[in-house]
Amino acid sequence: MSERILMCGNEALAEAAIIAGVDAYFGYPITPQNEIPAYMSRRMPEEGRVFVQSESELAAINMVFGASATGKRAMTTSSSPGISLMQEGISYLAGAELPAVVVNVMRGGPGLGNIAPSQGDYFQATRGGGHGDYRTIVFGPSSVQELVNCIPLAFDLADEYRMTVVVLADGILGQMMEPIVLEKKPRRKLPAKDWALTGAKDREQNIVRSLWLPEGALEKHNYKLKAKYEQVQKNEVICEQYEVDDAEIIVVAYGVAARIVRGAVNKAREEGIKVGWIRPVTLWPFPTEQISKAADELRIFLTVEMSCGQMVEDVKLAIAGKAPVVLYGRPGGSIPTVEEILDKIKQLTIPTKRAK
Amino acid sequence: MKTVFTRTPTLKDCPTHYCPGCGHGIAHRLIAETIDELGIRGRTIGIAPVGCAVLAYNYLDVDMVEVAHGRPPAVATGMKRTNPDKIIFSYQGDGDLAAIGTAEIIHAAHRGEQITVIFINNAVFGMTGGQMAPTTVLGQVTATTPQGRQTTSEGYPLQVSELLALLPGAIYVERCSVYNPAQIRKTKKAIKHAFELQVSGAQGLSLVEVLSPCPVYWRMTPVKAMEWIENEMTKVFPLGRLKG
Numbered sequence: 001m002s003e004r005i006l007m008c009g010n011e012a013l014a015e016a017a018i019i020a021g022v023d024a025y026f027g028y029p030i031t032p033q034n035e036i037p038a039y040m041s042r043r044m045p046e047e048g049r050v051f052v053q054s055e056s057e058l059a060a061i062n063m064v065f066g067a068s069a070t071g072k073r074a075m076t077t078s079s080s081p082g083i084s085l086m087q088e089g090i091s092y093l094a095g096a097e098l099p100a101v102v103v104n105v106m107r108g109g110p111g112l113g114n115i116a117p118s119q120g121d122y123f124q125a126t127r128g129g130g131h132g133d134y135r136t137i138v139f140g141p142s143s144v145q146e147l148v149n150c151i152p153l154a155f156d157l158a159d160e161y162r163m164t165v166v167v168l169a170d171g172i173l174g175q176m177m178e179p180i181v182l183e184k185k186p187r188r189k190l191p192a193k194d195w196a197l198t199g200a201k202d203r204e205q206n207i208v209r210s211l212w213l214p215e216g217a218l219e220k221h222n223y224k225l226k227a228k229y230e231q232v233q234k235n236e237v238i239c240e241q242y243e244v245d246d247a248e249i250i251v252v253a254y255g256v257a258a259r260i261v262r263g264a265v266n267k268a269r270e271e272g273i274k275v276g277w278i279r280p281v282t283l284w285p286f287p288t289e290q291i292s293k294a295a296d297e298l299r300i301f302l303t304v305e306m307s308c309g310q311m312v313e314d315v316k317l318a319i320a321g322k323a324p325v326v327l328y329g330r331p332g333g334s335i336p337t338v339e340e341i342l343d344k345i346k347q348l349t350i351p352t353k354r355a356k
Numbered sequence: 357m358k359t360v361f362t363r364t365p366t367l368k369d370c371p372t373h374y375c376p377g378c379g380h381g382i383a384h385r386l387i388a389e390t391i392d393e394l395g396i397r398g399r400t401i402g403i404a405p406v407g408c409a410v411l412a413y414n415y416l417d418v419d420m421v422e423v424a425h426g427r428p429p430a431v432a433t434g435m436k437r438t439n440p441d442k443i444i445f446s447y448q449g450d451g452d453l454a455a456i457g458t459a460e461i462i463h464a465a466h467r468g469e470q471i472t473v474i475f476i477n478n479a480v481f482g483m484t485g486g487q488m489a490p491t492t493v494l495g496q497v498t499a500t501t502p503q504g505r506q507t508t509s510e511g512y513p514l515q516v517s518e519l520l521a522l523l524p525g526a527i528y529v530e531r532c533s534v535y536n537p538a539q540i541r542k543t544k545k546a547i548k549h550a551f552e553l554q555v556s557g558a559q560g561l562s563l564v565e566v567l568s569p570c571p572v573y574w575r576m577t578p579v580k581a582m583e584w585i586e587n588e589m590t591k592v593f594p595l596g597r598l599k600g
Binding site: 023024026050052054055056058059060062063064065066067068069070072074088089092096197198199200201202205206207208209210211 | 397398399400401410413417418419420421422423424427430431432433434435436437438439442459460462463466467
């Protein structure tokens, strides 16, 4: 398939997963991602692959754990409250070093919140989310095409680094229909899954575990994970920048918020304001270096998020006091408008410098 | 000299970490014998629970995984659905299966997953220090029922096997024990039957509950613990085939 077709984000990512070779999908209904299990319930059997509607998100992530432990490509999807329930399993996946792809079509929270688009789960996704000392790779796509593009990469990275990859979408991306191209991409060169549980035929037993009781054993395991995470930080950062070179203001945003920012920045440029944007595509590993470098010049940073301010902490960590960082956040499922962001940019313009 | 009994190959030759008089060792051996007799070592995957048996892979020489407390039936589902040719079994205690994992076992049975569950019921949480389990019998003193379990505050012992036997997706449910050699032989027969059902492709879940001693947290000698199963525990958890 290489023609442009119109699909909503939820169905598009499901088809992208099928093209990427997902062997098994496990999920539990929750709005606003219900199109995914519905699509998978039809398409996975057509492909001779596995679909199970689980009894809970706890069960879904553990079904992923089981399939992944046998070396299969497995995924689950949910929305914020359901992702909270999966955190136990994600921690075990991290401990056992099992690959998995988890899509979070975020909605408003905390608690039951609402079913409107939100970016309130940034902390949960980028800080691990469950207990223990671990990381997950996190993508924050901003269009249906990018959502589709990050799925095969998510499976490859999961297999390469043996870790969970979270795709952090939101209710808009999930529901919105956009023209996309679905293409099968060649896989990365991936290591053999010689650790997988396939039955100990003509070999010694394989054990998939996360328990390390002897003194020092867990510390050693933690350092092994840390070394792996450092490789990810070194090699897998994806970030987009626009009109940064001469900018006096840089707006940092990801996902759907970044699309609105793009509109606001374009309008501001039309009005002669020197403003650019940086858009992290991977939220972990975070583009710390790119943002830090941009802060070497005299600039103001504006972070726009659909939350009370979560990614802004990573922006501040990256900038490390070199430049002021201002937040514009709309929580609770509300979406910032181009005008609101433009106003904010105007408030931050430095009249003396602009007059030059 | 004629060899009349020997260690079965799938049971590793190593010292045990289990307490004196514990029933896990017997149950492990019966599973290992079954795997060897059916010739399925090369395609069996076992699931170890959270609890004393978390280290089951130190004794059972098959591919094994350690999973979160209560979740083995969900993990087994993920394994079996993607590997229908493999033999998947979970080994679960009463805290794992009857408390925190009640939803997972009920729904795995409800979906008729083609897996085998070995359910070790010793009426107590062993690894955490002898707290009350859902299967603790009335009057039983545990770390969290110092006056003995009472219906008014702790409810009644939970008979999970009876519950599961009601579900069409559970095709074989039997409760056994290991309190004497005759019962051990019956348990072996039941475990073997449960595995055979899966090997034959039978459409549903097979479960064997094993009433097993925990002398340390029952505060009894190993011999007394066996007698307590026979005389007290079987009153609440009657032995026999519940389904199939």
